[in-house]
Amino acid sequence: MAAVVRSVLRRSAKEKAASSRWWIRGFSAEAAPERKVTILGAAGGIGQPLSLLMKLNPLVSSLSLYDIAATPGVAADVGHINTRSENFLSADDFGVKGYVGEEQIKEALEGSDVVIIPAGVPRKPGMTRDDLFTINAGIVKSLIEAVAKFSPKALINMISNPVNSTVPIAAEVLKSNGVYDEKRLLGVTTLDVVRAKTFYAGKANANVADVKVPVVGGHAGITILPLFSQANPKANLSHDVLHALTKRTQDGGTEVVEAKAGKGSATLSMAYAGALFADACLKGLNGVPDVVECAFVQSNITELPFFASKVRLGKNGIEEVLGLGDLSDYEQQGLESLKSELKSSIDKGISFVHKA
Numbered sequence: 307m308a309a310v311v312r313s314v315l316r317r318s319a320k321e322k323a324a325s326s327r328w329w330i331r332g333f334s335a336e337a338a339p340e341r342k343v344t345i346l347g348a349a350g351g352i353g354q355p356l357s358l359l360m361k362l363n364p365l366v367s368s369l370s371l372y373d374i375a376a377t378p379g380v381a382a383d384v385g386h387i388n389t390r391s392e393n394f395l396s397a398d399d400f401g402v403k404g405y406v407g408e409e410q411i412k413e414a415l416e417g418s419d420v421v422i423i424p425a426g427v428p429r430k431p432g433m434t435r436d437d438l439f440t441i442n443a444g445i446v447k448s449l450i451e452a453v454a455k456f457s458p459k460a461l462i463n464m465i466s467n468p469v470n471s472t473v474p475i476a477a478e479v480l481k482s483n484g485v486y487d488e489k490r491l492l493g494v495t496t497l498d499v500v501r502a503k504t505f506y507a508g509k510a511n512a513n514v515a516d517v518k519v520p521v522v523g524g525h526a527g528i529t530i531l532p533l534f535s536q537a538n539p540k541a542n543l544s545h546d547v548l549h550a551l552t553k554r555t556q557d558g559g560t561e562v563v564e565a566k567a568g569k570g571s572a573t574l575s576m577a578y579a580g581a582l583f584a585d586a587c588l589k590g591l592n593g594v595p596d597v598v599e600c601a602f603v604q605s606n607i608t609e610l611p612f613f614a615s616k617v618r619l620g621k622n623g624i625e626e627v628l629g630l631g632d633l634s635d636y637e638q639q640g641l642e643s644l645k646s647e648l649k650s651s652i653d654k655g656i657s658f659v660h661k662a
């Protein structure tokens with residue numbers, strides 16, 4: 307058993323190094339700057355595997371795990387893993403510390419370079435992401451108030467749904483606190499990209515590790531717009547196949563919610579996607595060149611104030627929001643159709659902060 311685990315770890319490390327996506331390019335972990343990553347909602351379905359994956363990332367020197375319950379256990383568990391952060395902290399916390407409840411959020415957040423937020427309720431079958439707004443909007447608002455006070459310079463990776471509204475909520479709360487920097491607020495849409503790559507690789511008969519597919523728009527239903535016309539490697543797929551791939555990417559979250567039958571939504575694939583995205587943010591902060599990922603950010607590439615597209619990440623967060631490139635007629639139609647839904651989700655987030 308141990309030999310199998312070792313061989314899986316060896317293989318995945320090789321693959322990661324080969325694709326340059328995970329481990330840092332250009333310098334070793336020992337030479338990497340100290341970086342504190344904080345996870346708000348760390349004891350949840352996403353939070354726990356995400357905590358594990360961030361503990362495995364050599365770019366992380368200190369991992370802060372915050373939730374309203376259960377984080378001491380998660381921190382004690384993850385803290386015994388002998389990866390990098392042990393080198394940088396005391397013999398008591400091994401680089402990982404759990405914080406519970408509002409009275410500990412200050413300490414949890416102070417000095418954070420990246421704050422990842424998967425706090426909030428997940429969907430059950432029959433619900434839309436917007437149905438989560440009533441509960442999650444308030445959770446996100448209060449957590450961002452704390453970020454604004456205690457780690458205003460951190461890069462925020464927003465996972466909590468509905469992302470199309472929680473990112474605008476976060477922006478308004480940061481503005482009200484006088485600390486908004488649009489370069490530092492990013493809605494995590496990486497799972498849409500992960501799905502688009504996986505589904506495309508199956509149809510295009512391509513090695514999934516080599517596939518690239520941008521996904522733009524937002525993170526709910528038709529607002530998720532995969533641009534298969536820009537996929538690499540190229541494949542000659544029929545309109546029907548491209549339509550089916552688009553639908554499957556848009557409905558990927560619902561596919562998992564239904565399969566889990568009341569036990570939540572995507573957690574493991576989301577933890578993977580969240581870890582990839584946070585790794586890209588850390589690489590950008592550390593000055594690694596040409597780190598480009600899709601994310602839902604403040605944008606002027608369409609008439610909408612927030613939009614997901616490729617962004618270049620750097621030492622200050624978002625260095626550049628990249629344009630959409632050439633779209634097929636089908637994608638152009640998809641773009642026009644998503645705008646009104648995305649606009650109303652954005653507006654709903656903004657007005658929530660000003661009404662509250």
Ligand SMILES: NC(=O)c1ccc[n+]([C@@H]2O[C@H](COP(=O)([O-])OP(=O)(O)OC[C@H]3O[C@@H](n4cnc5c(N)ncnc54)[C@H](O)[C@@H]3O)[C@@H](O)[C@H]2O)c1
Nearest residue numbers: 347349350351352373374424425426427428465466467576
């Ligand atoms: N962006 C994406 O692609 C994506 C993908 C999957 C899930 N999600 C969203 O992520 C969120 C979390 O999903 P999950 O499956 O981990 O849910 P979960 O219920 O398993 O975990 C949520 C965690 O948040 C914690 N929490 C609640 N209120 C909190 C607060 N005020 N402060 C700190 N922590 C708090 C809970 O205690 C719990 O541990 C959901 O909103 C879900 O829809 C987003």
Ligand SMILES: O=C(O)C[C@H](O)C(=O)O
Nearest residue numbers: 429467558559560571572
């Ligand atoms: O679908 C959900 O509710 C969770 C998440 O947004 C996903 O895409 O899996």
